[in-house]
Amino acid sequence: MSYVVTGATGPFGRGVVESLLERGTDPAEIVATGRSVEKIADLAERGVRVEVLDFDAVPDSVPWLSAGDELLLVSGSEVGRRVPQHQAVVDLAVRSGVRRVVYTSAPKADNTTLAVAPEHAATEALIRASGLPFTFLRNGWYTENYRPAFEQARATGQVLGSAGDGRVASAPRADFAEAAAVALASDGHDGAVYELFGDVAWSFAELAAVFAEVLGSEVVYQPLSAEDHRAALLGAGLDEGTAGFLVALDQNIAEGLLGLTTGDLSRLLGRPTVPLAETVRSWV
Ligand SMILES: NC(=O)c1ccc[n+]([C@@H]2O[C@H](COP(=O)([O-])OP(=O)(O)OC[C@H]3O[C@@H](n4cnc5c(N)ncnc54)[C@H](OP(=O)(O)O)[C@@H]3O)[C@@H](O)[C@H]2O)c1
Known part of the structure; x- marks a missing residue:
């Protein structure tokens, strides 16, 4: 079983991988993916499996994603193109038999006028429609x-x-990344929708x-x-x-x-937010 992280070449996904390592996860059980993987060569040196995954060119199957894996889909950054990109990754997850998809969404994604929400609401809907167990991390604003x-x-x-x-109610990106690592690598989060704020x-x-x-x-x-x-x-x-x-x-x-001050973020972290x-x- 592996923990597979998309967007690990960005600061959020890298933060999740760092948190998994700090929590004692075996580096051999972590797959860090992105497009510009040269940015995470240091993670490969520490024993993490580093693989290219381009949301615009998702293969039919990949040897590093298999039955039982836990996948963290970090929302992409190309606004306006994200729904088909995320759909392609979720389709790969279904074909590969992953155990669960954890997705970084936006506050109240399916019931809000928040400007960034529509692509997140559509992604949540397509993940629900996939039939895979899921956890939605509705991240508020980074400080x-x-x-x-x-x-x-x-x-x-x-x-x-x-x-x-x-x-x-902001919190530093590292707090959201640590919470994602907790939700990815601990039990009890299937079907959970967390509204994460400082x-x-x-x-x-x-x-x-x-x-x-x-x-x-x-x-x-x-x-x-x-x-x-x-x-x-x-x-x-x-x-x-x-x-x-x-x-x-x-x-x-x-x-x-x-x-919103929901307390979900500090509850996942087991400490106050920074x-x-x-x-x-x-x-x-
Ligand atoms: N809550 C907030 O306040 C807030 C603020 C900013 C962003 N966000 C969201 O959080 C996500 C992660 O944050 P971040 O700070 O790490 O963002 P970032 O620096 O923009 O990183 C984006 C990540 O997404 C990857 N990505 C983008 N398009 C891709 C594609 N077509 N195929 C594969 N990977 C792709 C990038 O990979 P490469 O670099 O390898 O191409 C990178 O790893 C963002 O993508 C955005 O959705 C939230």
Whole structure:
């Protein structure tokens, strides 16, 4: 039996593999896959099996995925193309007889207006339709998503956004990755749908205060209308699509969609999630 991880060439999937190793999983039982596998040559040196899996060219069968394996499908990053890509991987999983598919989804994927949700909802549906046992890890926001805001605060003393008083219950990517390793390599998660968030939901005024404390200089939150936010992002050189996407996400935050504090993440981890300030301090 193997633990097979897609997207292991990205920071999330790599974090899952590192967590599996830290938990004492035999490296020979881990298969780390991705396209640019040269990025994970170090994992191969540590005894992990490293294999190429391109979601756009999934073979009929592969020697490293077999009956009884546990597959972690880390959602791809090519927005708009992910549903057929994920379908191809799930079809391979069915043909290979894997025991379970664990999938990294989005908060309330099948019942939300969250801008990123539709492809995740479609993927959850196709996994359910496959008949395979599953676990859905509906990951909330990585704290690292606010690294650019930190750099902007360092340069300008401002945090700009159109989320109003909305809150974000973020946690560092490593917390979500560790939770995925737990869900992948321990029993009792078949059929579970976890809504994973950090323990504390912070407002953008509180984010600015944390930035100020870490930087040792004044930082203020400048709440903007959606229209002004979009104009500011375009003025900063972002393209229309990215600016529209970021503004839509801030509206989702204003609606409270990313500020849920369910406790599912800390329960899986068996410890509190890493606080916002601790992650921000690591950026200095
Ligand atoms: N919750 C959040 O806040 C948040 C934030 C950002 C992203 N995400 C989601 O979480 C996922 C993992 O996060 P991350 O930070 O590790 O993202 P990332 O740096 O964008 O990594 C994406 C991973 O997906 C793989 N991938 C993309 N397209 C693929 C394809 N066609 N075939 C095979 N592999 C493919 C990449 O492989 P190669 O590099 O080898 O091509 C890489 O390993 C992302 O893909 C995205 O769905 C969530």
